[in-house]
Amino acid sequence: MGPGGCFKIADIDEKCIQKEKPEELVMVLAEAKADAIMSKLKPSNYVEHEEPTLLIAADQA
Secondary structure: OOOOOOOOOOOOOHHHOOOOOHHHHHHHHHHHHHHHHHHHHOOOOOOOOOOOOOOOOOOOO
Protein backbone atom coordinates (compact mmCIF):
# COMPACT_ATOMS: atom_id res chain seq x y z
CA MET A 1 0.00 0.00 0.00
CA GLY A 2 2.92 2.37 0.59
CA PRO A 3 2.77 5.67 2.45
CA GLY A 4 -0.75 6.36 1.22
CA GLY A 5 -3.73 4.85 2.89
CA CYS A 6 -7.35 3.97 2.56
CA PHE A 7 -10.53 4.77 4.41
CA LYS A 8 -12.93 2.09 5.56
CA ILE A 9 -16.15 2.37 7.52
CA ALA A 10 -16.86 -0.09 10.32
CA ASP A 11 -20.40 -1.12 9.51
CA ILE A 12 -21.52 -2.35 12.93
CA ASP A 13 -24.77 -1.91 14.84
CA GLU A 14 -23.64 0.10 17.84
CA LYS A 15 -27.14 0.09 19.36
CA CYS A 16 -26.94 -3.63 20.11
CA ILE A 17 -23.77 -3.15 22.20
CA GLN A 18 -24.57 -2.03 25.73
CA LYS A 19 -22.39 -1.67 28.81
CA GLU A 20 -23.09 -0.11 32.19
CA LYS A 21 -19.89 1.89 32.42
CA PRO A 22 -19.05 4.38 29.63
CA GLU A 23 -15.37 3.40 29.72
CA GLU A 24 -16.31 -0.23 29.07
CA LEU A 25 -18.65 0.77 26.25
CA VAL A 26 -16.02 2.76 24.36
CA MET A 27 -13.53 -0.10 24.61
CA VAL A 28 -16.00 -2.71 23.35
CA LEU A 29 -17.11 -0.41 20.51
CA ALA A 30 -13.50 0.33 19.53
CA GLU A 31 -12.63 -3.38 19.45
CA ALA A 32 -15.76 -4.22 17.43
CA LYS A 33 -14.99 -1.48 14.91
CA ALA A 34 -11.35 -2.54 14.63
CA ASP A 35 -12.37 -6.18 14.06
CA ALA A 36 -14.89 -5.14 11.39
CA ILE A 37 -12.33 -3.04 9.53
CA MET A 38 -9.54 -5.62 9.80
CA SER A 39 -11.83 -8.26 8.30
CA LYS A 40 -12.31 -5.95 5.29
CA LEU A 41 -8.56 -5.41 4.91
CA LYS A 42 -7.43 -9.05 4.97
CA PRO A 43 -7.10 -10.41 1.43
CA SER A 44 -7.47 -14.14 0.85
CA ASN A 45 -3.68 -14.54 0.50
CA TYR A 46 -2.89 -12.59 3.70
CA VAL A 47 0.23 -13.75 5.58
CA GLU A 48 0.41 -12.78 9.26
CA HIS A 49 3.21 -10.29 10.06
CA GLU A 50 4.27 -10.04 6.41
CA GLU A 51 3.74 -6.28 6.45
CA PRO A 52 2.71 -4.18 9.46
CA THR A 53 -0.73 -2.60 9.42
CA LEU A 54 -1.51 0.60 11.28
CA LEU A 55 -5.17 1.17 12.07
CA ILE A 56 -6.06 4.75 13.00
CA ALA A 57 -9.64 5.09 14.12
CA ALA A 58 -11.82 8.11 14.76
CA ASP A 59 -15.41 8.76 15.63
CA GLN A 60 -17.70 11.68 15.11
CA ALA A 61 -18.71 13.91 18.00
